[in-house]
Amino acid sequence: MACKNCFEKPVFKLISGESLCRSCFLRYFERKVRKTVRIFKLLGKEERIVVGVSGGKDSLTVLNILHNIAERQRKWEVIALAIDEGIKGYRNSCLMDARDFCKTRGITLHVYSFKDEFGYSLDEMVKKLKMKPCSICGVLRRHLLNTKARELGATKLATGHNMDDEAQSIIMNQFRRNIETSARLGPITGVIKEKKFIRRVKPLYLMTEKEVMAYAFLKGISGRFVECPYAYDSYRGEVRDMLNEFEARHPGTKNSIVQSFLEILPLLKKHYKTQAKLKFCRVCGEPCSGEICKACEILEKLGVTGRKNRKNKRKGSKGKIRKNL
Amino acid sequence: MEKRQVRNMKVYVEKERKYRSVSARVAGTVAELLDRLKINPSTVLVVRNGHLVTESAKLKDSDEIKIISVVSGG
Numbered sequence: 001m002a003c004k005n006c007f008e009k010p011v012f013k014l015i016s017g018e019s020l021c022r023s024c025f026l027r028y029f030e031r032k033v034r035k036t037v038r039i040f041k042l043l044g045k046e047e048r049i050v051v052g053v054s055g056g057k058d059s060l061t062v063l064n065i066l067h068n069i070a071e072r073q074r075k076w077e078v079i080a081l082a083i084d085e086g087i088k089g090y091r092n093s094c095l096m097d098a099r100d101f102c103k104t105r106g107i108t109l110h111v112y113s114f115k116d117e118f119g120y121s122l123d124e125m126v127k128k129l130k131m132k133p134c135s136i137c138g139v140l141r142r143h144l145l146n147t148k149a150r151e152l153g154a155t156k157l158a159t160g161h162n163m164d165d166e167a168q169s170i171i172m173n174q175f176r177r178n179i180e181t182s183a184r185l186g187p188i189t190g191v192i193k194e195k196k197f198i199r200r201v202k203p204l205y206l207m208t209e210k211e212v213m214a215y216a217f218l219k220g221i222s223g224r225f226v227e228c229p230y231a232y233d234s235y236r237g238e239v240r241d242m243l244n245e246f247e248a249r250h251p252g253t254k255n256s257i258v259q260s261f262l263e264i265l266p267l268l269k270k271h272y273k274t275q276a277k278l279k280f281c282r283v284c285g286e287p288c289s290g291e292i293c294k295a296c297e298i299l300e301k302l303g304v305t306g307r308k309n310r311k312n313k314r315k316g317s318k319g320k321i322r323k324n325l
Numbered sequence: 326m327e328k329r330q331v332r333n334m335k336v337y338v339e340k341e342r343k344y345r346s347v348s349a350r351v352a353g354t355v356a357e358l359l360d361r362l363k364i365n366p367s368t369v370l371v372v373r374n375g376h377l378v379t380e381s382a383k384l385k386d387s388d389e390i391k392i393i394s395v396v397s398g399g
Contacts, residue, residue: 001381011377019379213370213395217377240396247367 012214015252022218029215033065033203040187042201043156048077050154050198052145053102053109055082055094057216058160060101062203064221066158067107081148081157083141084113086121090228101221112148114140119304126230129301133230136298143295147286149198161202164209167254168239170261175239183268185261194278196287208254334386338362340394348386356380358390368396 003010003021010019020028037043049066053059063080070076082098084091095111102109115121118140126133149157166185173182187205204212215221231237246253280286281293288294333346336358347358355371355378371378372391384390 001379009376010379010381013379013381019381022377210367210370210395213393214377217370217372217393244365244368244396248365251367 011218012211015208015255017251025214026218029207029211030065032206034069036187036206037201037203040201040205042158042187042203043076046075047155048079048153049156049158050079050081050149050152051158052149052160053080053082053098054160055091055096055098055101056160057221058162058165058204058209058212060098060160060221061212061216061219062158062160063101063107064105064219065203067105078107079152080107080109081145081152082109082111083144083148084111084115085137085141086114086123087228087230088123090226093226110148110152112144114144117144118299118302120302125298125302129298131298131301132234134234134236137230139294139298143286143293145200146196146198150196154198157198157200159200159202160204160212162204162207162209162212163254163258164240164243166202166205166261167243167257168236170257171243172235172239179268180272182261183265183272186265186269194287196280206258334358334384334388334390336362336390336392338364338392340392350386353383354380355382355384358384359392362392364392369394 001010001019002008003024004018005024006021008021011022012025013019043049051059051063051066053063063078066076067078070078080098080102082095084095099109113121114125120128122133122137125136129136145157169185170182173179187202189200243254278287279289279291281288281296283292283296286293286295333348336345336347338345345362347361351361356366359366359369359371359380366380370393372393373382373384373388
């Protein structure tokens with residue numbers, strides 16, 4: 001089957017069953033990302049966008065597209081922020097890709113590590129705590145992304161979350177009866193506006209993981225295949241495999257999950273907006289739902305006591321901000 | 326009578342980090358190749374001789390195939 005637009009050799013088959021050639025696919029992808037930004041009002045005319053990068057295909061694709069738009073319209077400033085969790089044999093190689101990518105495009109990259117910020121790498125935390133690695137990593141990474149994006153003066157924090165990630169999160173929350181958590185999902189995260197929360201936006205929200213990989217491959221963005229050594233232990237991994245099986249048998253399943261969710265999301269946000277009472281963590285002062293935020297709960301278990309220590313750590317790490325320009 | 330040398334396709338499966346040898350006569354198209362290797366097509370991209378191809382692409386024994394995993398590593 002030839003490309004549906006120009007009858008050239010196809011490189012990608014869409015969920016609709018139509019095939020596209022290289023140039024038509026790249027145009028389709030970039031248009032759809034721009035449309036996602038427009039219809040969900042993810043970004044305004046003037047923004048200082050901090051893009052959270054891991055060095056993987058998703059985050060580098062977002063960074064590439066937003067950087068290209070910023071180059072043309074010049075009212076957006078795009079910088080990159082990476083978190084080094086300290087996972088031996090995994091994160092170093094990804095960060096190397098992120099550094100190379102930013103260096104060749106003249107994008108400023110800031111790297112912060114768990115070790116510098118909290119005193120322990122994720123590998124060390126996993127040995128010390130009886131918790132699932134993904135539970136520690138997810139909480140502390142989100143915490144650092146928000147605080148560091150704010151320190152960098154971000155008006156928005158863009159991430160590389162795609163349709164597959166969102167479908168997995170929706171199903172995980174359903175299976176665990178975490179509907180309140182689902183209310184915080186969507187192309188713009190959060191229920192309540194609060195200046196300490198940098199709003200996270202997901203420009204790849206409507207793109208499948210396979211589409212993102214195809215775009216990254218065709219643009220020469222995707223590098224090596226590396227798998228997190230802790231991925232075997234994740235609930236998300238199980239849900240991902242289940243959804244992929246379903247998608248193969250019933251194409252369009254993930255799209256249907258996300259589109260159905262988008263129909264009920266405004267109701268969920270409205271419902272939980274009236275119920276939600278925003279508090280501030282008595283240890284670090286960050287906004288949270290309880291007395292102590294999840295990040296401080298983990299840090300207390302580690303023996304990283306209180307705000308004083310963490311402030312000192314932060315001061316110490318300031319000199320270690322690495323930039324590429 | 327001279328025997329014709331049978332040369333199978335070289336198929337590199339990125340996730341397994343290893344090569345597999347498959348006859349193009351058995352696996353006529355990309356979809357059939359993935360089915361034979363028991364790989365879910367929604368989780369991979371297939372690159373034939375350096376170019377991305379769809380599942381309906383026909384294969385030859387002289388082709389070099391790379392199967393790329395689309396699933397994030399984290």
